[in-house]
Amino acid sequence: MTTPVAAVGQSNKAGLTxxxxxxxxxxxxxxxxxxxxxxxxIAACYELNIVPExxxxxxxxxCSSKSPAYFLNRSFGFNSLHGRMSSLATxxxxxxxxxxxxxxxxxxxxxxxxxxxxxxxxxRNAPIVYIVENNGVYGLTKGQFSATxxxxxxxxxxxxxxxxxxxICLEALxxxxxxxxxxxxxDAKQVKxxxxxxxxxxxxxxxxxxxxxxxFNNEENAIHSYTWGKDxxxxxxxxxxxxxLAEIILDGEFPEGTVREVTMHDGAxxxxxxxxxxxxxxxxxxxxxxxxxxxxxxxxxxxxIYIDTQKPALTDMYNLVDTPLNRLEEKDxxxxxxxxxxxxxMMF
Amino acid sequence: xxxxxxxxxxxxxxGTVNGSGSQTANVTLLRALFKMGIPVSGKNLFPSNIQGxxxxxxxxxxxxRFIARRDVQEIVVEMNAASFQRDLEVVSPGxxxxxxxxxxxxxxxxxxxxxxxxxxxxxxxxxxxxxLRDYIANMVYVGILAQMIGIDMEKIxxxxxxxxxxxxxxxxxxxxxxxxxxxWAAQNLKKTDPYWVEPMNATEGYVMADGNTAAALGAIxxxxxxxxxxxxxxxxxxAEALNVYxxxxxxxxxxxxxxxxxxxxxxxxxxxxxxxxxxxGLRAMTSTSGPGISLMSEFAGLAYHTEIPxxxxxxxxxxxxxxxxxxxxxxxxxxxxxxxxxxxxxxxxFPGSVQECFEFGWKAFDIAEHMQMPVFVLSDLDLGMNQWxxxxxxxxxAPMDRGKVLWEKDLDKLNGAWARYRDVDGDGIPYRxxxxxxxxxASWFARGTGHxxxxxxxxxxxxxxxxxxxxxxxxxxxxxxxxxxxxxxMDGASIxxxxxxxxxxxxxxxxxILNLEKGLKTDFLRLRALPCTEELFSxxxxxxxxxxxxxxxxxxxRQILSTVVPPEQVGKFRSACHSDGLPLTxxxxxxxxxxxxxx
Numbered sequence: 001m002t003t004p005v006a007a008v009g010q011s012n013k014a015g016l017t018x019x020x021x022x023x024x025x026x027x028x029x030x031x032x033x034x035x036x037x038x039x040x041x042i043a044a045c046y047e048l049n050i051v052p053e054x055x056x057x058x059x060x061x062x063c064s065s066k067s068p069a070y071f072l073n074r075s076f077g078f079n080s081l082h083g084r085m086s087s088l089a090t091x092x093x094x095x096x097x098x099x100x101x102x103x104x105x106x107x108x109x110x111x112x113x114x115x116x117x118x119x120x121x122x123x124r125n126a127p128i129v130y131i132v133e134n135n136g137v138y139g140l141t142k143g144q145f146s147a148t149x150x151x152x153x154x155x156x157x158x159x160x161x162x163x164x165x166x167x168i169c170l171e172a173l174x175x176x177x178x179x180x181x182x183x184x185x186x187d188a189k190q191v192k193x194x195x196x197x198x199x200x201x202x203x204x205x206x207x208x209x210x211x212x213x214x215x216f217n218n219e220e221n222a223i224h225s226y227t228w229g230k231d232x233x234x235x236x237x238x239x240x241x242x243x244x245l246a247e248i249i250l251d252g253e254f255p256e257g258t259v260r261e262v263t264m265h266d267g268a269x270x271x272x273x274x275x276x277x278x279x280x281x282x283x284x285x286x287x288x289x290x291x292x293x294x295x296x297x298x299x300x301x302x303x304x305i306y307i308d309t310q311k312p313a314l315t316d317m318y319n320l321v322d323t324p325l326n327r328l329e330e331k332d333x334x335x336x337x338x339x340x341x342x343x344x345x346m347m348f
Numbered sequence: 349x350x351x352x353x354x355x356x357x358x359x360x361x362x363g364t365v366n367g368s369g370s371q372t373a374n375v376t377l378l379r380a381l382f383k384m385g386i387p388v389s390g391k392n393l394f395p396s397n398i399q400g401x402x403x404x405x406x407x408x409x410x411x412x413r414f415i416a417r418r419d420v421q422e423i424v425v426e427m428n429a430a431s432f433q434r435d436l437e438v439v440s441p442g443x444x445x446x447x448x449x450x451x452x453x454x455x456x457x458x459x460x461x462x463x464x465x466x467x468x469x470x471x472x473x474x475x476x477x478x479x480l481r482d483y484i485a486n487m488v489y490v491g492i493l494a495q496m497i498g499i500d501m502e503k504i505x506x507x508x509x510x511x512x513x514x515x516x517x518x519x520x521x522x523x524x525x526x527x528x529x530x531x532w533a534a535q536n537l538k539k540t541d542p543y544w545v546e547p548m549n550a551t552e553g554y555v556m557a558d559g560n561t562a563a564a565l566g567a568i569x570x571x572x573x574x575x576x577x578x579x580x581x582x583x584x585x586x587a588e589a590l591n592v593y594x595x596x597x598x599x600x601x602x603x604x605x606x607x608x609x610x611x612x613x614x615x616x617x618x619x620x621x622x623x624x625x626x627x628x629g630l631r632a633m634t635s636t637s638g639p640g641i642s643l644m645s646e647f648a649g650l651a652y653h654t655e656i657p658x659x660x661x662x663x664x665x666x667x668x669x670x671x672x673x674x675x676x677x678x679x680x681x682x683x684x685x686x687x688x689x690x691x692x693x694x695x696x697x698f699p700g701s702v703q704e705c706f707e708f709g710w711k712a713f714d715i716a717e718h719m720q721m722p723v724f725v726l727s728d729l730d731l732g733m734n735q736w737x738x739x740x741x742x743x744x745x746a747p748m749d750r751g752k753v754l755w756e757k758d759l760d761k762l763n764g765a766w767a768r769y770r771d772v773d774g775d776g777i778p779y780r781x782x783x784x785x786x787x788x789x790a791s792w793f794a795r796g797t798g799h800x801x802x803x804x805x806x807x808x809x810x811x812x813x814x815x816x817x818x819x820x821x822x823x824x825x826x827x828x829x830x831x832x833x834x835x836x837x838m839d840g841a842s843i844x845x846x847x848x849x850x851x852x853x854x855x856x857x858x859x860x861i862l863n864l865e866k867g868l869k870t871d872f873l874r875l876r877a878l879p880c881t882e883e884l885f886s887x888x889x890x891x892x893x894x895x896x897x898x899x900x901x902x903x904x905x906r907q908i909l910s911t912v913v914p915p916e917q918v919g920k921f922r923s924a925c926h927s928d929g930l931p932l933t934x935x936x937x938x939x940x941x942x943x944x945x946x947x
Contacts (some may be wrong), residue, residue: 053786056628061796069793069805076783077793078627080620081650087576087612087620088627094574094608095628096784117620120613321604324784325573326629330748333571333606333631335597337743343565343593344740347555348379348510 013049021046023070028063031247033185033211034133038070040188041102044195045072055100056092060085060114063140064106064133064211072102083114086121089128090314096324097315100199101128108138111147111166122175122204127313129198129205132168133185135213143215167295168208169305173287179205180287180306184272185212186248190302197304203313210300212248259299275303282307354542356386356411358422360493361438363431364486367399370427372511372522373486374405378735379507380499381409382556385548389415389853390735391931396581396673402431409545415737416854417931422543423497425489427467429453444541446492448485461541465492470532474525484525491529496537498544501530555740559705559731560635562741563661564589566709567633568597569744574625574632575609576618578640581673582729583663586635587611615640619647619660626651626658627794629753629782631713635661638680639670641687648722649688654794655769655778655819657716657751661725663732666929675929676729678849681904684724685878691816693823695830696878697725698848702738704876705731710744711831717751719826720777728899730931731850752779756787764789767801769815776821823879830877833884841869843945844891846884847898848875848905850931855897857934858941866947875905880912888917895941897924899932 009017021042026035045055052074059065061082068077080088085103093101110118110132121130136149145158147166154160172180179201181194191209198205254260256277273294280286287306294301321328360377364370371392378390389408395401408415424439426432426447433453439445441459449464471485494504505523512518563586567575572594577587590609598606608625612618618634625632636644641662651658664680666672687694697712699705708725716723752773754766764787769778781790792803799815800806838859847855852874862868873887888894888909896906903923910918924940926932 051786053788053790056783074788074791076628076781076791078624079793079795079797081646081796084616084620084647087617088624090610090617091574091576091621091624091626091630091632092628092783094625095630095782099784116613117617120617318608319603319605320608321600321602321606325606325608326782326784328573328606330571332600333573333598334569334744334748339597340569340741340743343597344555347557347740348382348507348735 012046014051016046016051018042018046020074021052021072023068023073026067026070028066028070029215031214032063033135033209033247034064034067035070036185036188036247036249037131037133037191037209037211038067040192040195041071044192044199047192048196048199050100050199054098055102058085058089058092058101058103058128060105060109061140062106062109062138063213064104065109067104067133068102083109083112084117085109086114086117086126090121090124090126093127093315094318094320095326097320098324103128103130105130105132107132107134107136107146107148107168111168111171115147115166119171119175122172122177122206124314125176125178125203125311127203127315129195129201129207131207131209133211134168134208135211136165137213139213139215167291168206170288170291172206172208173284173291173306177206177306178203178308178311179304181206181304182208182210182300183302184210184250184300186250187254187272187302188249190254190274194304201307201309203308203311214247256303271297271299273297273299273301275301275305279303281305352542353544354422355544355546356409356548358409358543359418359420360407360409360423360425361421361435362405362425362427362489363435364403364405364427365399365430366395366397366401366403368427368486369483370403370405370486372483373490374407375735376490376504376507376511377493377499378407379510379556380494380503381407381545382551382554382737383503383506384500384545385551386411386545387413387415387550387737389417389737391417391730392734393930394674402428404431411548411550413550414853414857414934416857416934419933419935423493423541425493426451427486427489442541444496444543446489446496448489461539463492463496463537465489466532470528471525474528476521484521487522487525488529491526491531492533492537494526495530495533496539498546500547501527551737553739554737556735557702557738558585558733558735559699559702559727560586560663560733561589562702562705562738563635563699563709563725563727563732565593565741566706567659567713568593569706570710570713571631571748572633572713573607573630574622575607576612576621576625576634577609578612578615578618578636580615580637580640582665582733583635583637583640583661585733586661586663615643616647619644619658622658622660623647623651623656626656626716627654627782628784631659631717632657633659633661633713635663637663637665638667638683641680641683645687646689648694649690649692650796651722652688652692652694652819653690653796655720655780656722656794657713657720658722659712659716659725660722661727664726664728666927672929674729676850676931677900677927677929678726678728678851678898679900679904679927680726681898681900682902682907684726685908687724691820693820693879695719695721695723695823695826697723697831698876699725699727699731700834700849700852700874700876702731702736703741706741708831714746714749715826715829718749718777718829719822720751720780721822721826726849728850752777754779754781754790755785756790759785759787759789768792768803769799769818770801771818771821775825776818777825827879827881830879830881832881833876833887834874835883835887836872838863838869838871841871842892843868843870843941844887844894845870845872845941846875846887846894846896846905846909847872851897851899851937854932854934854937858937861934861938862941866942868941868945868947870941878908880909884909885913888913888920891920893922894920895922895924895944897932897937897940900925900927
């Protein structure tokens with residue numbers, strides 16, 4: 001249904017240009033970090049010479065879950081149910097073990113409604129690149145708290161968040177994920193490198209990418225809109241006012257081991273701490289300790305936090321035939337007639 | 349009380365404590381009777397508990413091949429003080445009451461034969477470890493009963509041999525306990541009741557099996573490639589049977605598997621995984637019961653709307669809520685027919701026998717893939733978990749129908765010009781591709797949101813409506829595909845009966861009784877699927893009154909049928925519905941009809 005794009009620009013080893021990895025134009029807000037992540041998925045797949053037809057894209061429901069439409073147009077995709085990407089992807093990946101699965105979820109989709117499935121998918125080590133585009137807020141339903149929102153966050157109509165946030169990376173470690181990483185959507189270089197590592201990992205790869213919401217996790221705007229709405233006595237309508245803001249991009253170098261302060265759209269700051277060059281991501285104890293230290297310092301630690309390349313992936317546990325299951329024919333999957341006589345003889 | 353012998357026509361109920369191992373003893377009795385050539389059925393009436401609560405097993409012995417549960421119990425074997433009084437009361441006059449004599453309760457009836465059994469002493473004498481004593485005690489009553497009603501000891505040994513898969517020490521120790529019981533009875537009990545069994549030749553060509561095993565085997569012969577499930581009574585044994593038989597039947601020549609069975613974290617994920625697998629081209633299924641179905645509702649709507657084949661077995665139990673998890677019902681019909689929010693109509697198959705569980709086990713995949721829809725198969729606890737006499741399973745009589753799937757070569761022929769949701773053939777069923785298809789035009793974007801023919805996101809009013817109307821058209825196509833009803837007629841009948849599933853035996857028996865005792869002739873349509881086929885509409889048209897017999901409170905099938913038959917026919921329906929957790933009896937069906945007919 002898609003037409004092959006004429007080759008323009010440089011081809012990679014798969015004979016494809018970057019255009020072959022593109023998706024539809026994004027319908028997310030201008031300046032949304034999710035768009036930047038989509039661009040890096042395109043770049044990472046291009047650089048890894050991945051054939052788009054050998055990728056499937058999965059998502060749940062939410063702003064983040066819309067984004068599989070914005071990359072790899074030639075891949076199969078499934079924008080499914082809120083919080084249910086994990087189970088759909090788990091079933092789907094048995095059909096053809098040669099396919100790569102890229103799952104895009106959000107903090108609401110993963111850490112609230114989909115927490116159960118998320119954690120079970122990790123303990124099964126399902127081979128999928130699982131990206132959480134994490135902005136601490138529900139965008140599509142117009143700005144409610146998500147489970148990753150920090151204590152004290154003030155959102156219009158919601159008040160101040162009182163509950164402790166869910167730390168996606170800590171959850172991933174506790175659930176035996178074999179690849180755990182965190183990044184910031186504005187750090188394009190790091191996002192791409194982590195994506196490439198994740199795409200090369202055989203097992204579950206969790207990427208928690210802080211992706212600021214330009215529209216709803218945005219205090220100043222909220223007050224502005226609230227005032228605007230009240231003046232016009234149409235308090236329900238202010239939600240359709242979406243200012244066009246620039247995306248937050250980190251410029252210049254951001255070397256390992258350093259700390260960088262980033263100003264968000266609402267003027268608040270977050271502190272990114274890039275992991276030290278000699279940080280050992282193969283030690284789970286290190287990983288826990290590092291995340292605890294980061295939390296105590298109010299840092300958002302970024303980089304590859306943990307990796308284990310030894311555990312078998314889910315699809316390796318079933319002794320499956322080499323032919324993709326979905327290419328087996330009747331003769332392969334319907335036992336012969338003589339076997340049924342034996343089965344009948346086995347009944348009393 | 350010496351009456352003429354009553355042979356091969358009575359019921360036995362055995363009251364025990366659950367968790368005591370009585371299931372083995374009871375199934376041994378059932379199987380031995382079956383091997384004697386006598387038509388039998390056995391119903392396990394058990395609590396939702398692991399150990400310590402009363403449980404009953406009831407065996408119907410019927411030379412006339414009536415195998416529905418009966419309200420009347422001619423013989424009761426009582427091993428449980430807690431149910432002693434209740435069970436003593438239900439013995440029919442002239443019947444027999446066997447009880448473990450360590451139960452120190454008064455036997456207040458004088459119109460029955462009473463046989464105390466020194467079970468405890470005999471179990472002690474068996475010299476087994478104390479933790480096996482209760483278990484052996486059950487075998488003692490098997491022996492006593494066998495001696496007293498005439499069960500062939502050799503057939504008992506065959507039943508044990510089957511149960512213990514040929515393991516001699518287990519067979520011997522159980523058989524010895526049974527023999528001890530039989531010998532004691534021969535020396536110490538004088539038979540004063542008239543109930544006897546004698547060998548017949550009426551089970552030739554039958555085997556014994558349960559519906560869940562049959563369903564699993566049917567799915568295996570239907571080529572199931574992916575099954576996800578979550579433990580729930582009474583459906584667990586279906587998935588467990590997949591785990592037993594798939595390794596025996598579905599390895600490739602190099603010893604690798606052509607299937608995956610995965611225990612999910614909940615029913616949401618179980619159906620989610622199955623739909624994911626169905627989307628990517630696998631024959632996928634899940635099996636559950638009512639509470640699981642409730643959780644699966646949103647996913648069912650997703651599969652309906654994105655047009656993904658998946659097979660869902662619902663082995664029904666009593667609801668709503670947790671209800672009575674170990675009791676049987678047909679109460680999920682309405683829920684499943686409309687499962688999901690929004691406009692949906694689902695395909696439902698109703699297997700009415702163990703053999704049909706096998707048949708629908710494979711057929712459901714053909715229908716689901718042909719229609720690109722979820723197919724729900726409604727069994728129930730009675731059919732799924734109890735042992736039934738059944739004809740041997742029949743090999744599929746048609747090649748697999750994989751539906752309209754386009755692979756690389758097909759897309760080449762089309763020059764890549766196709767649309768996922770376009771009705772090319774006028775049957776409402778579009779073409780699909782599955783992930784792994786490497787053709788550059790193969791991919792499409794599945795979404796539960798509004799979409800156009802090319803799967804693009806759409807909120808366009810006309811696009812939404814025309815797509816939903818096309819999906820509705822598929823339901824019309826399904827009418828030509830689903831199993832037709834089975835109809836049994838009597839000359840001159842003006843009354844029709846519609847039933848489905850496990851109640852067939854009770855309805856058939858009730859029809860014979862109505863005819864013999866009251867001269868009331870009835871025709872019977874056993875519905876095997878929704879949507880309804882032409883045969884059902886004709887059947888209703890041909891009869892003055894139509895009873896819809898079902899094991900639920902509200903007459904759910906009758907409600908659905910009332911929405912699909914012409915308005916002038918609706919008044920013909922009479923609801924005969926009843927739900928108390930027990931399999932319907934012929935007596936109840938007969939009385940329900942007689943009450944309405946005022947005969």
